[in-house]
Amino acid sequence: MIVKPKVRGFICTTAHAEGCRASVRSQIEYVKNRPHAGNGFKKVLVIGASMGYGLASRISAAYSFHAATVGVIFDKPASGSRTATSGWYNTAAFEEFAAADGLYAKTVNGDAYSQEIKDKTIALIKADLGKVDCVIYSLAAPRRTTADGTVYSSVLKTVGAPYTNKTIDLKNKTVSDITVEPASAEEIEATVKVMGGDDWKLWIEALKAADAIEDNAVTVAYSYIGPEITHPMYADGSIGKAKDDLFAAAKEITAADDGIKAYISVNKALVTQSSAAIPIVPLYISILYKVMKEHGVHEGCIEQMSRMFNEKLCGGSVLTDSEGRIRMDDLEMQPEIQAEVDRLWADISTENLSDHADLDGYWEDFYKLFGFGAEGVDYEAEIDQNVNIPSIQ
Numbered sequence: 001m002i003v004k005p006k007v008r009g010f011i012c013t014t015a016h017a018e019g020c021r022a023s024v025r026s027q028i029e030y031v032k033n034r035p036h037a038g039n040g041f042k043k044v045l046v047i048g049a050s051m052g053y054g055l056a057s058r059i060s061a062a063y064s065f066h067a068a069t070v071g072v073i074f075d076k077p078a079s080g081s082r083t084a085t086s087g088w089y090n091t092a093a094f095e096e097f098a099a100a101d102g103l104y105a106k107t108v109n110g111d112a113y114s115q116e117i118k119d120k121t122i123a124l125i126k127a128d129l130g131k132v133d134c135v136i137y138s139l140a141a142p143r144r145t146t147a148d149g150t151v152y153s154s155v156l157k158t159v160g161a162p163y164t165n166k167t168i169d170l171k172n173k174t175v176s177d178i179t180v181e182p183a184s185a186e187e188i189e190a191t192v193k194v195m196g197g198d199d200w201k202l203w204i205e206a207l208k209a210a211d212a213i214e215d216n217a218v219t220v221a222y223s224y225i226g227p228e229i230t231h232p233m234y235a236d237g238s239i240g241k242a243k244d245d246l247f248a249a250a251k252e253i254t255a256a257d258d259g260i261k262a263y264i265s266v267n268k269a270l271v272t273q274s275s276a277a278i279p280i281v282p283l284y285i286s287i288l289y290k291v292m293k294e295h296g297v298h299e300g301c302i303e304q305m306s307r308m309f310n311e312k313l314c315g316g317s318v319l320t321d322s323e324g325r326i327r328m329d330d331l332e333m334q335p336e337i338q339a340e341v342d343r344l345w346a347d348i349s350t351e352n353l354s355d356h357a358d359l360d361g362y363w364e365d366f367y368k369l370f371g372f373g374a375e376g377v378d379y380e381a382e383i384d385q386n387v388n389i390p391s392i393q
């Protein structure tokens with residue numbers, strides 16, 4: 001069938017198999033053509049491997065170090081007239097290219113928070129790889145069901161007081177004020193359960209208990225800090241409380257003193273399926289894109305993750321800030337970048353929106369998440385939307 005984008009709110013309900021394949025191929029080409037650190041990882045588990053930072057991590061590890069990768073995803077194949085999710089198509093394409101390049105790549109599809117998927121993944125690692133030497137934890141999820149059946153939902157709210165600032169209506173291209181209300185104590189607790197470090201620790205414990213992780217393994221989870229205008233909404237908001245918990249989990253995992261080292265990588269703000277849903281942040285991202293592109297320092301997920309693996313994580317000592325965090329937001333947080341963002345933020349309105357922000361760049365990245373707008377793809381052509389992931393478990 002001919003597949004067109006159908007955008008509903010923050011998501012697109014269709015995905016283009018050929019476009020996703022082209023996007024994965026171009027990410028692979030990018031990594032192949034970058035310099036690679038000498039002593040990289042050999043067997044990498046990526047939890048949340050089908051999109052955004054997780055997919056870019058999987059591609060970077062595989063194509064920088066020839067690493068074998070096991071990916072945990074939560075995606076749907078095509079069914080009837082519905083296309084598969086873009087994460088499904090991305091993973092199918094990644095496995096196809098990896099196989100052609102002689103790289104081991106297998107995928108487990110299901111809820112990464114569940115014990116069943118942990119057991120399945122660990123059984124696969126034990127059978128095929130023995131042990132992993134790197135675990136990337138890159139989940140961004142709206143909810144989590146814990147072992148006792150309780151469902152926790154995360155919220156994107158402030159903590160303590162309401163916060164009013166500018167936000168963008170991307171569809172109608174307007175800027176207006178929005179007031180974000182504070183989360184209740186229960187909502188904060190639930191957000192920490194979903195996006196905090198509890199499940200990351202459970203994964204590492206389960207891998208250790210099954211002797212499926214090397215003694216000197218490294219594990220990394222992702223966080224965001226950003227500038228002050230976003231703090232009430234992000235770093236100091238309900239999601240920020242979860243990220244504090246993630247950071248505490250990194251310290252706990254490392255403190256077990258069994259050789260496994262856990263890090264938080266603070267990544268750049270980028271358009272992904274998750275960040276599009278956060279109030280205020282998409283306006284900041286559109287201004288940031290404009291400024292970083294003008295300064296020639298803009299990066300997407302693949303540039304970020306390729307740089308993280310090859311320049312900060314491998315090839316000698318891990319490069320961190322004074323608090324032990326890997327800072328992939330180093331270019332975003334440069335004073336001259338932030339000063340320019342501040343200037344534009346103070347002045348931005350519906351009237352000057354396209355002048356002050358890179359809306360086209362925002363939408364381009366948004367559509368690309370779902371396989372639309374990829375170079376060299378004929379979007380008027382009939383395609384087969386039923387694509388298999390060869391190894392799916």
Ligand code: NAD
Pocket residue numbers: 047048049050051052053054072073074075087110111112113138139140141142222223224266267268269270271272273274275
């Ligand atoms: P994303 O939505 O692109 O990717 C999230 C991945 O998690 C997807 O592959 C999704 O399928 C998977 N997933 C979600 N629920 C799952 C479940 N229950 N079981 C298995 N897989 C599941 O998001 P992203 O922006 O790449 O976020 C990844 C991490 O990076 C998050 O911790 C996020 O906070 C962090 N981060 C994002 C940004 C940003 O601007 N996008 C910046 C800094 C840090």
